[in-house]
Amino acid sequence: MGVNVKQLAAEKAVEYVMDGMKVGLGTGSTAYWAIAKLGERVREGLQVTCVATSRASEEQARGLGIPLVGFGEIGSLDLTIDGADELDGKLQLIKGGGGALLREKIVAANSTRMIVVADESKAVHTLGKFPLPVEIVPFAWEWTVAELAKLGGVPQLRRSGEELYLTDNGNYIADCHFEVITSAPELALALQAIPGVVEHGLFIGIASLAIIGRNDGTIDILEGESHR
């Protein structure tokens, strides 16, 4: 049986969780394994208080008996562990493939440390092959999508079967196909300037460490240039 590289990376990240910490729980198939491992440690007596970044992660954590609070009850966190759709050598990330980017960014930006966990397929030289998720309000979405198109990526409104996909916050996602993002900070500024954009999936200067699981069963740990 092959190694589960997502699990490998996620479980390594959980070693950074110490007793008494306030922890942000990410979303997705890699973060899933971090929550599962944290559940094990909680069963063994680890004391933590956690905030979930999606309904799915909240349900998983609740089922494992992990103590959860609303973000407003604590306001800041010691550590967030989350996955990514792409990460580069500066630990700039694309996130939001699972639609949870807004809550993920709020939680990660308010954490002293964010550890990103991923399998080696997510590590890229230049961001952009993975379509950049942008959360937009449903009001006047046609206009917002047209503005997004002016930035050079090809936006496509995300669907869920016949319906438009709705985030946990009741918004739409436009997946913007750039192929190559030459400057993530410049693109981030341009996206933020469009009325109707709630948040975008570029995480810049937020991740402080990346734990990457390799197919041969080894792990790479990269330090980032987090501003915190």
Ligand SMILES: O=C[C@H](O)[C@H](O)[C@H](O)COP(=O)(O)O
């Ligand atoms: O919205 C979803 C999140 O940003 C995920 O962390 C990201 O899509 C990576 O997910 P996965 O670990 O399933 O590839």
